[in-house]
Every structure is written in structure tokens, then in C-alpha cells.
Amino acid sequence: MTTETARIRRLVARGKRFDKVFVILGLMSLMVGVLTLAVLLAGLVHDGAARLDWDFFTRFPSRRAGNAGILSAIVGSTLVMLITALTAIPLGVAAGVYLEEYARRNWLTEIIEINVNNLAGVPSIIYGLLALGLFVYALDFGQSILSAGLTLALLILPVIIVATREAIRAIPSSIREGACALGATRWQMVRDHIIPYSTGGILTGVIIGLARAIGETAPIITIGALTFIAFLPDPPLGAEFPFVSFEWLKSPFTVMPIQMFNWMSRPQAAFQVNAAAAGVVLVVMTLVMNGAAIWLRMRYRKRIKW
Secondary structure, three states: OHHHHHHHHHHHHHHHHHHHHHHHHHHHHHHHHHHHHHHHHHHHHHHHHHHOOHHHHHOOOOOOHHHOOOHHHHHHHHHHHHHHHHHHHHHHHHHHHHHHHHOOOOHHHHHHHHHHHHHOOOOHHHHHHHHHHHHHHHOOOOOOHHHHHHHHHHHHHHHHHHHHHHHHHOOOHHHHHHHHHOOOOHHHHHHHHHHHHHHHHHHHHHHHHHHHHHOOOHHHHHOOOOOOOOOOOOOOEOOOOOOEOOHHHHOOOOOHHHHHHHHHOOOOHHHHHHHHHHHHHHHHHHHHHHHHHHHHHHHHHHHHHO
8 A cells, every 4th residue: 555655656747847847848939939029029119119100100102211201001001901800700700610610510611611721821812812813803993092901801701710610519419419408509509608608719720810811912012903003092981972982992002011122122221111111000900900909809708708
């Protein structure tokens, strides 16, 4: 009995040592990413802080570095991401729910699932070429905000679908069985139980997808984003009936990554400072967007607990 007790104690002690080693390795891995991001952000802030003033946010790009601003780029990024979110999130969530809750398990469903998973790893330039032929030429949307938003929506759609399916799979089957036992239809079960309980995981996929989309450059260049633009799209609201205009969807555009690319390609050091300042703004936009999604996720989780 004593020998057996000693053996168990040795096993427990060895398991605790493995736990400590794993914690240390995990913390070191985390710090590598955090410190790398911190160094990059510190470098951007150090290089671009001098240009982060009100004029930088309210002026259009200029051939003179001291007079250049990011107004058209920040408005373009905001409008493009609006179209991307309004398109990709409903379609991605609906597709994920259908594949997981409604689709029959047959060879066609398996082919669709394999292709969705593969599309998540396709290079972004391929989506740009697809959008150039489909949105710009075939559907005649032109080199517009609408084409850019739909292109980035296609880019992140597989990510949202996969995240939605994984979030739904994590829900215990007892939730479904309980809803069905109380007489709920499949749609009532999905609407009142499956989607609310999986919202946290779905929003995680949305965060990852939108964070990737806002920094993409290759597909936007492919469909014809401008590198220099000194005007804003038409306003969505007007003073005359019907007071709502969609002409801004057809407007030419530029986005923050394109503006940064343009400035980085110039030899003057002052444009490099502008690019660093724009990089700080782009990181802040990404953090704000992700922070809003995280807040929504935590809010839904608290609501479910109560």
C-alpha cells in the first residue's frame, strides 16, 4: 500500500511539473506576440506622432507631404468595411447555421464543407481577380466602393462560416433535445437557443474576419482602388426627397492600406512619416472595431448566464 501511494504521489508530482512547464511555454509564446506587437506600435508612434494632428485627419492627400492628410482614405475604409460587414456577417452566419442544422449529410454537403474550409486559405489576390471579372466587369459595378466591399466580404465569408459552425457544434445536444421536447420547431430551436448560445463564438469569427479585411491591399488594388483621391463620395443622406442616396456605392475610393502603400513607395522621408502616422490610425481603427465586437460578445454571454 505504501509503495502504491508513493507511486501515485510521483505521478501527481510529475503531472504538476508538466503543468508548470506548459504554463511557462505558453506564457513565453504569448509574450513573443505581445512584445512584437508592442515594438511595432512603439515604432509607428515614434515615427508618426508628429503628424497626428487635426489637419492630418481633415485634409486630402497632397503631393506635398506636409499638406497631405487621410480624410479620403479613412472615409473610404469606413464605407468599404460597412459594406463588407453588412454582406459577410448575415450570409456567413446563415450559411453556417444551414450547413450545421439543416443540410442533409450526403456527398454534396461534404463537398461544400471541404471547399468552404479550403477557401479560408486561398490567397487574397485570387479573390481580387475573381472580383475583377465578376463585380467590376460582369455585373458592371465598376471600380467602386460596392465592388470593394463585396470583394472583402467574399474574402472573409469562409472564416465566418467556419467559426459559426464550430460555435454551433460546441452547444450540447441536450439544448436541442430539450427545445424539441417542449414542442419547439426547428426554426424556433435555432432562433431562441442555438444562435443566442453560439453568439460568442460567432462574434469571434467576425472579429478575425473583419480584422483581416481592413488591412487587405492586394484584392483592393486588383479591382482598381485609387492611390490618390482628393474628393469624398456622395453623402448617403440628402435634403431632397427621398432623402437617402445610394450613389456613394458607385463612387471611386481609396482605403488606408492603399494610402500607406502610396506614401511608402515615395523616396521622400516626410512621406514615410505620413505612412507611419496612417499606420497608427489603422491600428486604432482595428482595435476599436474589435473592441466593439468583443463588447457585444461579452454582453451576449452575460445575458445567457442570467
